[in-house]
Amino acid sequence: MEIYTIRDIAKKAGVGVSTVSRVLNERPDVSEETRRRVMEVVEACGFVQNRNARNLKNTKPVFGAIIVRGRRNMFLSDVAEEMLHCAQAYKTPFIVKYIDEEDDEFGAMRRLYGERRAAGFILLGSRLDERSEAAAAMGAPMVFATVDAAGSGIANASSVCIDDRAATRAMMDRLVAHGHTCVAIFGGNSEGNDVFTRRYQGAMDSLKAHGISFDPENYVVTRFSLEGSYESAKRFFAAHRDVTAVMAMSDTVAAGVIRALWEMGLRVPQDVSVTGYDGTEMARYFIPSIETVCQPTQMIARESVKLLCEMLEGGERRYVTVNYSLVPGESVAQCAGERGTGDAE
Amino acid sequence: MEIYTIRDIAKKAGVGVSTVSRVLNERPDVSEETRRRVMEVVEACGFVQNRNARNLKNTKPVFGAIIVRGRRNMFLSDVAEEMLHCAQAYKTPFIVKYIDEEDDEFGAMRRLYGERRAAGFILLGSRLDERSEAAAAMGAPMVFATVDAAGSGIANASSVCIDDRAATRAMMDRLVAHGHTCVAIFGGNSEGNDVFTRRYQGAMDSLKAHGISFDPENYVVTRFSLEGSYESAKRFFAAHRDVTAVMAMSDTVAAGVIRALWEMGLRVPQDVSVTGYDGTEMARYFIPSIETVCQPTQMIARESVKLLCEMLEGGERRYVTVNYSLVPGESVAQCAGERGTGDAE
DNA sequence: CTGAAAGCGCTTACAG
DNA sequence: CTGAAAGCGCTTACAG
Numbered sequence: 166m167e168i169y170t171i172r173d174i175a176k177k178a179g180v181g182v183s184t185v186s187r188v189l190n191e192r193p194d195v196s197e198e199t200r201r202r203v204m205e206v207v208e209a210c211g212f213v214q215n216r217n218a219r220n221l222k223n224t225k226p227v228f229g230a231i232i233v234r235g236r237r238n239m240f241l242s243d244v245a246e247e248m249l250h251c252a253q254a255y256k257t258p259f260i261v262k263y264i265d266e267e268d269d270e271f272g273a274m275r276r277l278y279g280e281r282r283a284a285g286f287i288l289l290g291s292r293l294d295e296r297s298e299a300a301a302a303m304g305a306p307m308v309f310a311t312v313d314a315a316g317s318g319i320a321n322a323s324s325v326c327i328d329d330r331a332a333t334r335a336m337m338d339r340l341v342a343h344g345h346t347c348v349a350i351f352g353g354n355s356e357g358n359d360v361f362t363r364r365y366q367g368a369m370d371s372l373k374a375h376g377i378s379f380d381p382e383n384y385v386v387t388r389f390s391l392e393g394s395y396e397s398a399k400r401f402f403a404a405h406r407d408v409t410a411v412m413a414m415s416d417t418v419a420a421g422v423i424r425a426l427w428e429m430g431l432r433v434p435q436d437v438s439v440t441g442y443d444g445t446e447m448a449r450y451f452i453p454s455i456e457t458v459c460q461p462t463q464m465i466a467r468e469s470v471k472l473l474c475e476m477l478e479g480g481e482r483r484y485v486t487v488n489y490s491l492v493p494g495e496s497v498a499q500c501a502g503e504r505g506t507g508d509a510e
Numbered sequence: 511m512e513i514y515t516i517r518d519i520a521k522k523a524g525v526g527v528s529t530v531s532r533v534l535n536e537r538p539d540v541s542e543e544t545r546r547r548v549m550e551v552v553e554a555c556g557f558v559q560n561r562n563a564r565n566l567k568n569t570k571p572v573f574g575a576i577i578v579r580g581r582r583n584m585f586l587s588d589v590a591e592e593m594l595h596c597a598q599a600y601k602t603p604f605i606v607k608y609i610d611e612e613d614d615e616f617g618a619m620r621r622l623y624g625e626r627r628a629a630g631f632i633l634l635g636s637r638l639d640e641r642s643e644a645a646a647a648m649g650a651p652m653v654f655a656t657v658d659a660a661g662s663g664i665a666n667a668s669s670v671c672i673d674d675r676a677a678t679r680a681m682m683d684r685l686v687a688h689g690h691t692c693v694a695i696f697g698g699n700s701e702g703n704d705v706f707t708r709r710y711q712g713a714m715d716s717l718k719a720h721g722i723s724f725d726p727e728n729y730v731v732t733r734f735s736l737e738g739s740y741e742s743a744k745r746f747f748a749a750h751r752d753v754t755a756v757m758a759m760s761d762t763v764a765a766g767v768i769r770a771l772w773e774m775g776l777r778v779p780q781d782v783s784v785t786g787y788d789g790t791e792m793a794r795y796f797i798p799s800i801e802t803v804c805q806p807t808q809m810i811a812r813e814s815v816k817l818l819c820e821m822l823e824g825g826e827r828r829y830v831t832v833n834y835s836l837v838p839g840e841s842v843a844q845c846a847g848e849r850g851t852g853d854a855e
Numbered sequence: 856c857t858g859a860a861a862g863c864g865c866t867t868a869c870a871g
Numbered sequence: 872c873t874g875a876a877a878g879c880g881c882t883t884a885c886a887g
Contacts, residue, residue, distance in 0.1 A: 168624060170864055181874040186866055196872055213624025217566040218864035222879045236591050237791075239584075246581055246608075263591075263606075279513060279558025391795040424795040446582075450736040450769040452797050515880055526858040531882055541856055563880035567863045 169210045178206040189214060220282060228258040229473050230283035232273050234290040235266040237390045239417065240443035240460070241290045244310065247466035248287065255474045257284075266389060271300035278303055285473045292359040293317050306476035310469040311460065312360050315484040323482040325468040327489035329360055332458045333367030335491060336412060336440055339456075341375050344500030345410035345438060348372075349383040349401065351394060351422060352414040364414055364442070383408065387418055394421030402429055409437055409500050416441035416448040419455045423496065434498035444492055456494030461487055514555045523551040534559060565627055573603040574818050575628035577618050579635040580611040582735045584762065585788035585805070586635045589655065592811035593632060600819045602629075611734060616645035623648055630818045637704040638662050651821035655814040656805065657705050660829040668827040670813040672834035674705055677803045678712030680836060681757060681785055684801075686720050689845035690755035690783060693717075694728040694746065696739060696767060697759040709759055709787070728753065732763055739766030747774055754782055754845050761786035761793040764800045768841065779843035789837055801839030806832055 171189070175182040180199060187195045188203040195203075206212075220228070229252070233245050245261050252259040260283070264273050270291050277283045286307040291297070293312055301307070301319045314324035340348055350368055353361040365384065372379050383405065387397035394413070398421060402408070413419035419441035423433045431437050433453055441448050444459025464487045472483060516534070520527040525544060532540045533548040540548075551557075565573070574597070578590050590606050597604040605628070609618050615636045622628045631652040636642070638657055646652070646664045659669035685693055695713055698706040710729065717724050728750065732742035739758070743766060747753070758764035764786035768778045776782050778798055786793050789804025809832045817828060 168627075171866095172864075175874095182864090183866075183874060183876095184872085187873090190866080194872060199872080211620075211624075213621060215566070215627065215864050216625045217562045217627065218879085219866080220879095221560070221562040221566055221864080221881085222866045236587075242581075242587075275556075276558060279556075280561045282513075282560065282562065391791050395795060421795060424797060427797055446736050447792075450740060450766060452769060452772055516882095517880075520858095527880090528858060528860095528882080529856085532857090535882080539856060544856080560880050563863085564882080565863095566865085566880080567882045 169212045170215070171212075174203065174206050174210065174212055177210070178203045228260060228281075228283060229285045229287065229470075229477070230274070230277045230281075231259055231261045231287045231289060232270050232277070232291070233261060233263045234268070234270050234288075235389060236263050237417070238266070238290060238415070239447060240415065240445050240462075241311075243445070244462050244466050245289055247462050248289075248310075248470050251467045251470040255470065257474055257477060259287075259470070269296065271296040274300050274305075274307075275303065278305060285477050287469050287473055288312070292356055294357050294359075297322070306473060306482075308469045308473045308476070310465055313363070313484065313486075316358065321476070321482060323472045323476060323484065325465050325472060325485045325487065326360075327458075327460050327465075327487055329363040330367035330370065332489045332491075333364040333412070333442075334370045335367075336442075336456075336458055337368045337371035338375075339491065339497065340410045340412065340438060340440065341371060341377065343410075343438060343497060346377050346500075347383075347408050348379070348410045348412055349385060349405065349408045350412050350414070351385045351387050351397065351418050353389065354386045361414060368412060387421075389415050389418055391417055391421040391424070394418040395425045396421075398422040398425035399429070402426065402431070410497075411437060411439045413439060414442050416443045416445045416451075416455055416457055418442075419457070419496070420447060420451050423451070423453070423455070434496050435501065438497040438500070440497060441494075444490075448492070448494065453495030456497045457492050459490045459492045461489070464488075514557045515560070516557075519548065519551050519555065519557055522555070523548045573605060573626075573628060574630045574632065574815075574822070575619070575622045575626075576604055576606045576632045576634060577615050577622070577636070578606060578608045579613070579615050579633075580734060581608050582762070583611070583635060583760070584792060585760065585790050585807075586656075588790070589807050589811050590634055592807050593634075593655075593815050596812045596815040600815065602819055602822060604632075604815070614641065616641040619645050619650075619652070620648065623650060630822050632814050632818055633657070637701055639702050639704075642667070651818060651827075653814045653818045653821070655810055658708070658829065658831075661703065666821070666827060668817045668821060668829065670810050670817060670830045670832065671705075672803075672805050672810075672832055674708040675712035675715065677834045677836075678709040678757070678787075679715045680712075681787075681801075681803055682713045682716035683720075684836065684842065685755045685757065685783060685785065686716060686722065688755075688783060688842060691722050691845075692728075692753050693724070693755045693757060694730060694750065694753045695757050695759070696730045696732050696742065696763050698734065699731045706759060713757060732766075734760050734763055736762055736766040736769070739763040740770045743767040743770035744774070747771065747776070755842075756782060756784045758784060759787050761788045761790045761796075761800055761802055763787075764802070764841070765792060765796050768796070768798070768800070779841050780846065783842040783845070785842060786839075789835075793837070793839065798840030801842045802837050804835045804837045806834070809833075 175185045289310045306321045309324040313326045314322045355361045387394045441455040441457035448455035448457045520530045634655045651666045654669040658671045659667045700706045732739045786800040786802035793800035793802045
């Protein structure tokens, strides 16, 4: 298979290279007749533009980059896929970059900016801290997806997210309504103003409203993978048999916890209730199915892409909140009463 | 944050641009003294090479592309991640491109070649048919990962895979050893010489050796997602209550099937045994854990990357077979005896 | 060991 | 509406 350049096409079509370029970029200032002739040659040769050259030359926004933090995170990768899908409606191409849960998304952003001149960024599953400020200094517009940037004050940062605090509050209300008063929370390592903090606060809002106290030891920091949460749960429940419910900050974590409990002889939901977060496919098909907070994948994807494209055209930053919903599951039941620590003795 | 070019660096360091380029590319023909001076400036400016320009100019192999067929396939995405990891040991950068299960990986390959001049390809979860021949005409070396290209005769195609036929045969032997004679197989739509055919043949090898017949109606074509396999299973078991075991061609499919059975009141493994394929994390943590054929992720990744890099340097094509292993799981049990079709009546 | 120059394939003012 | 020319940031022979 031969590789053609725009110059080859120009020659074959008997026009100048600039004309071919115009046709390819769907500019209006080409006669219909010429356009057809050029397109015929393009089709016939199976010509594909060289993006390296295209991106090298262009000064205008050429493409956006989606940075996903967490490789094993099915929810985030679903959202990323959906973003790619939505992006097709815009002229701006998008690329996706996956980085490790523990990696620095702002470093990745900087690199993408330097290496390939990405014009704008969507940060999926990011945090919001000093480094985001530094990254903002690049001047490229960014959209935080699933994280609220409203308080950040960063000039070129928009965000799309659900009200995490309200969602966890509502979820905790459900657990309390089922009689659970001794709950453990499995979440991430809070580094200030991130999604984990919001969710934690929401849970506290609920407990406080119900006059229930929370032992800080019952906040378990875990990796967001099956293996990670499984290990965390094994360790935690070896010492905390009195807990009757777990609120996990992702469905994957919930699944790992359920498996660990199961192996320890604790049934879900009969002995322990477990809730998830995200509303993934897996939550629906796991046994038991996992009660969870559904973040609307499509809506988040669509709004994020739209926002970034707006900003690339000079639009203002905006903070969008989308609606979550509580998805019932088989993983929650009425509290059977205090189990106490008797088992461990 | 300002963006510097190689020319800025050259000026600041008081050298020519070619010298900076040499330092950046770790060429030997630069004096230690000059190298240090240049690197200092590079560090100080936080300079990053523009890959668009780099890839545009270069004629030598610059980067490889990994094309993953199937977005929801956790096994394949794990392998892809591992490949990226292995690739760090080579000078050749790699990029990953995910395409839909139903999409044309060879079209994607062609585009990547035209648009970005990828020098070589790793095809993850691909098939092998007429289109692969056409793609081969591009001349770029390719490595089929998890598919055997040995019989294809394509000049520039290597492959890395397990012996799929032997693996499914061994797995079916286990089911038969547990007394199962009426087995359904959940797999993909065979389009000739692909992995589904191999696995099917392996299963037949076993059944034939045991003098057990197989009703073609018991081969169920399904999408490789939880939802897809769940739906397929619901439909299938509504009419085929006599089946006592399911051999699924992926862990995800196995999970979907288990969930469907569970909802229909059929327990796994008490009523129906189910086996998976791939050896994913999920198989280990699902309830029940899923007995599966483990494909060695790391080995496949490492060998594929190595092979492609070899070929990019002019090496010969090779066909590598790596070892699979059978992972026991809670999803298989002794056949309780024929259930017959009584339930349906 | 080092630098000036050409060129990778495209886009975009600039003149017609 | 169309084409010749300059230039995006880099690499790579080519001369020193």
